[in-house]
Amino acid sequence: MTFTVVGAPGDRRVTLFAAACRASGLPEPRVVGWPDVLRGVPLDFAPGTLLRIDSPGDDPEADALLRGPGDPTRVGGGAAWYRNFTRALDRIGAAAAGTRPLGDVGEIAVMFDKRRCHARLQAAGVPVPPALPEVTGYAELRARMAEAGERRVFVKPAHGSSASGVVALQAAGDRIKATTSAARDPGGYHNSLRVRSYETEAEVAALIDALGPDGLHVERWLPKAALDGRALDLRVVVVGGVPTHAVVRTSRAPMTNLHLGGLRGDLDAVRRALGEDGWRRALDVCAQAAACFPGTLAVGVDLLVGIGWRRFAVGEVNAFGDLLPGLTGLADGPAAGVDTYTAQVRAALSREGSPCAT
Known part of the structure; x- marks a missing residue:
């Protein structure tokens, strides 16, 4: 049984997945680089191979082929990125006949469009933050907020990831505050590892208008539960339909992303605050x-946990949301003691009936 990975050669995700394969007694996976896929190099996947589609990562060559x-x-260029990414997914899907894909290309495309993903979750009865109609600029955003009676919203680029261009916006009368990792310089807006705030209408309007042409998804800002003065949410990895890994992300800023200064929190403390019934309900929502x-x-x-520890909402579903180095599975789950990649290798082999699955 062998794996082929479409990914960014040398990316940490690919390296960790390869290590999981070796630890499971499998050969090193073949890696097909995203730049080759995006340049139109003919794809040749061996029949029967287990095909994993992974993130383009931080590969500058892949980024240039996706966004220009x-x-x-x-910050920006998400519409072009998505257009080229989905075309590449279609190429992979067309070449994947006879393989055993671990990810459906159509589903991956939906997960990378926050508007479509939100709509799919909502239609299935999954709790999600209420969304405003799509907007493409600041004036339209403020009008939609006024119509809905919303003063606090999250503004998300429709095709962004890693909180790139995400804005936590608060507006009340003449007062306005936009919190984001997007830093402005003479060349436009760039991703920063430091969260900052813009507090004049001119600054906020310029930011939203710069992001708007790529499409924006706007959601109600749901107040989050907190521990030790830090707001929190959960990243839960679900493998084969079962929640296997969970990490608490905490921050004093609206964004909890770990690369933006968020810290890993105490999962046991969260479970105690939720109670066992609440914890089970949280995992059920993720499943x-x-x-x-x-x-x-x-x-x-x-997974967003509301103030009071009783309400949940799904903020996003990530196709490539398994990069949690050093995190082992939930002690009472099927991936206890192993990382997210080993859990996936085992699940894939179990699905194929391989004796290497244990």
Whole structure:
């Protein structure tokens, strides 16, 4: 039994997945680089191979082929990125006949469009934050907020990832505050590892208008539960329909992403605060969200926990949300003691009836 990975050669995800294969007694996976896929190099997948589609990662060459030439740290270009990404997914899907894909290309495309993903979750009865109609600029955003009576919203680029261009917006009368990792310089907006705030209408309008042409998804800002003065949410990896790994992400800023200064929190403390019934309900919501993508072996679910520890909402479902180095599976789950990649290798082999699955 062998794996082929479409990914960014040398990317940490590919390296960790290869290590999981070796630890399971399997050969090193063959890696097909995203740049080759995006340049139209003919794809040749061996019949019967287990095909894993992974993230393009931080590969500058892949980024230039997806968004066009420019600084890889720039914010924006999501529409072009998505257009080229989905075309590449279609090429992979067409070449994958006879393989055993671990991810459905159509489902991956939905997960990378926040508007479509939100709509699919909502239609399935998964709790999600209420969304406003799509907007393309600041004036339209403020009008939609006024119509809905919303003063606090999250503005998300429709095709962004890693919180790139995400804006937590608060507006009340003449007062306005936009919190984001997008830093402005003479060349436009760039991703920063530091969260900052813009507090004049001119600054906020310029930011939203710069992001708007690529399409924006706007959701109600749901106040999050907190521990020790830090707001939190959960990233839960669901493998084969079962939640296997969970990490608590905490922050004093609205964004909890770990690369933006968020810290891993105490999962045991969260479980105590939720109680066992609440914890089971939280995992059930994550499993329900993953079930909306039945053709994809593993997804990362961002679960929002409301103030009071009783309400949940799914913020996003991530096709490539399994990069949690050093995190082992839930002690009472099927991936206890192993990382997210080993859990996926085992699940894939079990699905194929391989004796290497244990």
